[in-house]
Amino acid sequence: MKIDVHFEATAPLPDLTGRVVVVIDVLRATSSVVEALVNGAQGVYPAPSTEEAIKLASSLGREDTILCGEARGLKIEGFDLGNSPREFSAEVVAGKRLVMSTTNGTRAFFLVEDAVRVLICSFMNLSAVAAVAMEADSLIIVCAGMEGLFSLDDAVCAGALVQRIRAAADVELNDAAMGAVEMALTFRINTHFLASTWTGKRLVEIGLSEDLEICAEIDCYSAVPEMENRVIQLRSSDAGSSGPDA
Ligand code: MLT
Numbered sequence: 390m391k392i393d394v395h396f397e398a399t400a401p402l403p404d405l406t407g408r409v410v411v412v413i414d415v416l417r418a419t420s421s422v423v424e425a426l427v428n429g430a431q432g433v434y435p436a437p438s439t440e441e442a443i444k445l446a447s448s449l450g451r452e453d454t455i456l457c458g459e460a461r462g463l464k465i466e467g468f469d470l471g472n473s474p475r476e477f478s479a480e481v482v483a484g485k486r487l488v489m490s491t492t493n494g495t496r497a498f499f500l501v502e503d504a505v506r507v508l509i510c511s512f513m514n515l516s517a518v519a520a521v522a523m524e525a526d527s528l529i530i531v532c533a534g535m536e537g538l539f540s541l542d543d544a545v546c547a548g549a550l551v552q553r554i555r556a557a558a559d560v561e562l563n564d565a566a567m568g569a570v571e572m573a574l575t576f577r578i579n580t581h582f583l584a585s586t587w588t589g590k591r592l593v594e595i596g597l598s599e600d601l602e603i604c605a606e607i608d609c610y611s612a613v614p615e616m617e618n619r620v621i622q623l624r625s626s627d628a629g630s631s632g633p634d635a
Pocket of ligand 1: 419459492
């Protein structure tokens, strides 16, 4: 199988028709999506902007729709939740629809919506995503990055994903994929590593260092969220078995 990695979602992406795409935004959008869906959220509705999120939430009906997201890492004024995976507990999100707006992650989801499948990956569900992704003939791994810049946390996650696929399938890698694998071999995935990254340092500065612990957890879930028609949900085969690996 052919695997291409793109380090910034805003970089020109190839034609996605017929291709399977994995989106990665370790800090924190894809980690939050996984946590919310594992805790029973009905679906996550990404929005390209705060204004669009507010419009979408009211059109869906605010009684069982939660507005969540961040600007400069902090909860957006008037929203119900920020973008910390710790906020998406079962008590808060079970049965709810989440309309989410973030700086990079939710915009990346829109950039890849033409793909035949869009899978959502973080360190928390890495091996589960690898198992599904290796069914594809051609895979594109898109890192959300940080405002159009390279983000090491996403690149290492992409490399770790490629490693897991390469362990079980013959692969042809583009240069970025080869580079990502070398970064995954170099950096040990833990809270300390995430705190050393640009995004990690910013989260620590704004008092959200505890988010690094949950985002650094590897394979604590076997759920593979998938986006269809601009809604991210757990695949039917995941429902009920996506919690902490038995
Ligand atoms: C993003 O989408 O830019 C990140 O998830 C932002 C964050 O969570 O702080």
